[in-house]
Structures are given as C-alpha cells and as structure tokens.
Amino acid sequence: DTQMTQSPSSVSASVGDTVIITCRASQGIASWLAWYQQRPGKAPKLLIFGASTLQSGVPSRFSGSGSGTDFTLTINSLQPEDSATYYCQQANSFPITFGPGTKVDIK
Amino acid sequence: QVQLQESGPGLVKPSQTLSLTCNVSGDSISSGDYYWSWVRQHPGKGLEWIGYIYYSGNAYYKPSLKSRLTISVDTSKNQFSLRLSSVTPADTAVYYCARRVTGHFDYWGQGILVTVSS
Numbered sequence: 001d002t003q004m005t006q007s008p009s010s011v012s013a014s015v016g017d018t019v020i021i022t023c024r025a026s027q028g029i030a031s032w033l034a035w036y037q038q039r040p041g042k043a044p045k046l047l048i049f050g051a052s053t054l055q056s057g058v059p060s061r062f063s064g065s066g067s068g069t070d071f072t073l074t075i076n077s078l079q080p081e082d083s084a085t086y087y088c089q090q091a092n093s094f095p096i097t098f099g100p101g102t103k104v105d106i107k
Numbered sequence: 108q109v110q111l112q113e114s115g116p117g118l119v120k121p122s123q124t125l126s127l128t129c130n131v132s133g134d135s136i137s138s139g140d141y142y143w144s145w146v147r148q149h150p151g152k153g154l155e156w157i158g159y160i161y162y163s164g165n166a167y168y169k170p171s172l173k174s175r176l177t178i179s180v181d182t183s184k185n186q187f188s189l190r191l192s193s194v195t196p197a198d199t200a201v202y203y204c205a206r207r208v209t210g211h212f213d214y215w216g217q218g219i220l221v222t223v224s225s
C-alpha cells in the first residue's frame with residue numbers, strides 16, 4: 001500500500017495567517033492527490049484534486065501543489081470557518097489511502 | 108444537485124453482519140461515469156477507504172476487508188449497498204458513501220454511525 005504522511009499533525013494560527021500543510025507519499029503518485037476538509041461531525045468536503053485543481057465552489061484562498069511524493073496544501077488569509085481537519089488522499093495505486101489528517105485551529 | 112444518503116441499523120451485535128444502503132439522487136448510477144464508494148472513519152480517527160463498485164457490478168475491496176465485505180448495486184433503485192460480515196467492535200465507525208470520479212471523491216453522504224456492541 002502507498003502510505004501517506006502529513007505534517008504537522010496540528011497547527012494553531014490566527015485569522016489572516018497563511019497555513020501550509022504537507023503530505024508525503026511513500027512512493028511516487030504523479031499528481032493523483034486530493035485534499036479534503038472535514039469539520040467536526042460533518043462529512044469530508046473535496047477541496048483540491050489532481051494535486052492542484054480547485055474544486056468548484058471552493059474559495060481561492062485554498063491552493064495545492066506538488067507531484068511525485070511531496071505535496072502541499074496552502075490556506076491563504078485563514079478564516080474562522082477554516083477550522084477543521086484536512087486530509088490528503090492518493091489514488092495512483094490500489095488501494096486508495098488517506099493521510100492521517102492535520103487539525104487546523106484558529107487562535 | 109447530487110445527494111447521497113446512507114441508511115441502516117445504528118447498532119449491530121458482534122459476529123453479525125453490518126448492512127448499509129446508500130441512496131443516490133441527482134445522478135444515475137447507470138451513467139457509468141463514476142465508482143460508488145464506501146469510506147469509514149473510526150471514532151476520533153482518520154478516513155479509511157473500504158471499497159467501491161461500478162454500475163456493472165464490478166467491485167473492488169480493501170484487501171484487509173475483502174474476506175468479509177460485499178458491495179452490491181441496484182441500478183433500478185439507484186442505490187448501492189455494503190455488507191460486512193463477522194463484525195467486531197473494531198468495525199465501529201461512521202460509514203460514508205461517496206461518489207468517486209477519476210480518483211477522488213466529489214460527493215459524500217452525511218455518514219451513519221454504526222456501533223458494534225452486544
């Protein structure tokens with residue numbers, strides 16, 4: 001299986017800050033990477049797919065980059081509603097696997 | 108607007124079979140454009156993909172669950188189902204159904220908590 005790791009595991013930042021979350025795959029996955037946001041008690045929401053393509057309706061302060069094994073999710077101008085856990089997910093190899101998540105808190 | 112809705116018992120006894128159904132609206136499972144998926148989340152933990160099915164009935168399962176898992180599709184009802192046999196408390200989780208398109212999951216159900224307990 002392709003193992004996904006994320007760092008940091010949690011981050012606390014202020015409104016207006018920039019938050020960067022990294023995701024690393026145990027083997028190359030080209031650009032087969034997606035990012036999800038999950039608020040407490042809610043289903044995950046797709047933010048980015050193909051490593052860098054913003055899902056329709058997602059604010060432009062979210063952006064993704066990377067290919068191969070190293071990826072980043074950047075949240076510019078952090079907003080209160082961005083308080084959530086963020087997961088990366090690979091679909092290059094079977095079975096599909098998710099990262100362990102990064103919890104973003106607002107100071 | 109595509110919507111997915113899980114249904115089924117919220118409590119299952121150990122050794123029994125967990126059965127859930129996902130009803131799809133706003134899209135036709137028979138369109139053939141997507142894989143229809145199940146993802147679960149243990150309490151306080153991360154996301155775990157467990158399987159998906161194509162409208163034709165071809166199903167793909169997480170290897171560690173394959174011996175206990177069956178995913179089926181009913182195109183006439185526009186729904187798909189999950190059956191997980193011989194459950195233990197380790198199968199307690201929120202189960203989500205989701206639509207998979209070219210690798211990622213773009214629509215999700217709200218999730219259903221299934222507790223395995225006697």
